[in-house]
Amino acid sequence: MKFIASLLAAAALLMAAPGHATGVPIAGVDHVGINVPDLKQAEAFFIDTFGCVPVTQIGPFPLDAAAEKSEAFAPRADSVTLAMIRCGTGANIELFEYVNPRGSKAMPQLAEAGASHIAFYTEDIVAGVAYLKSHGITVLGEPITMTAGDTGGETWVHFRAPWGAEMELVSYPKGKAYERRTAQRLWNPSRPAQ
Incomplete structure (x- = not known):
């Protein structure tokens, strides 16, 4: 009986998604x-x-000063406001607006360490790009279709x-x-369930 229970437990681990074992x-x-830089602007953009x-x-x-010494908040600033938004079936996005941040105000370039981006999935990238352009959003080049390799x-x-962060549409x-x-x-x- 112990053998069967062990076998079932091993099978469950093997069928689990990667990273769960x-x-x-x-x-x-x-x-x-x-x-x-502006919470209301960012929320309006995502909405x-x-x-x-x-x-x-x-x-x-x-x-x-006490909060800054705890290193709980970075970059140091006078205050911070946080908002959570939900976008489709993906992960939530947490927006932080720091007032008078003491850190760098320069938007990191995508190739710099620590830089990141959000990629929004769409079934129709052509229509998505047309929408972005029609609303004055800067699209960086034309869509690139991968023809080889895993992607x-x-x-x-x-x-x-609008505040300069680089993001992505993917399909x-x-x-x-x-x-x-x-x-x-x-x-x-x-x-999302698969």
């Missing part, structure tokens, strides 16, 4: 946090452009949010080439 057991990515929904907002919280079948293009409605060589799957916002 060892380390911290997680269900997935809860949110991505980004700093924005108007992608249909995101604002859910919570807290603050402003003063960041006094074959994926089309992507970068654009700039692969027929899947990606890696799916032909492995049963493992990257999370797909158009099929």
Whole structure:
């Protein structure tokens, strides 16, 4: 009986999604946090452009000398306000607005250490790019379709949010080439339960 129980436990571990067998057991990515210079502008951009929904907002919280010494908040500033928004079936986005930040005010370039970007999935990247352009959003070049390698079948293009952050539109409605060589799957916002 112990052998059967051990066999079933091993099978369950093998069928679990990667990353669940060892380390911290997680269900997935809860949110991505980004700093924005103007919280209202950022919320309006995500709502108007992608249909995101604002859910919570807290603050402003003063960041006094005691809080700064705890290293709980960076960069140091007079205060911080946080808002959580939900976008489709993906992870939530947490927006931080720091008032009078003491850190760098320069937007990091995408190739710099510590820089990051958010990629929004769309089934129709051509229509998505047309929408961005028609609303005065700077699109950085034309969509690029990957024709080889694991990402074959994926089309992507970068654009700039109104405050200068680089973001991405990505599309692969027929899947990606890696799916032909492995049963493992990257999370797909158009099929979130898989």
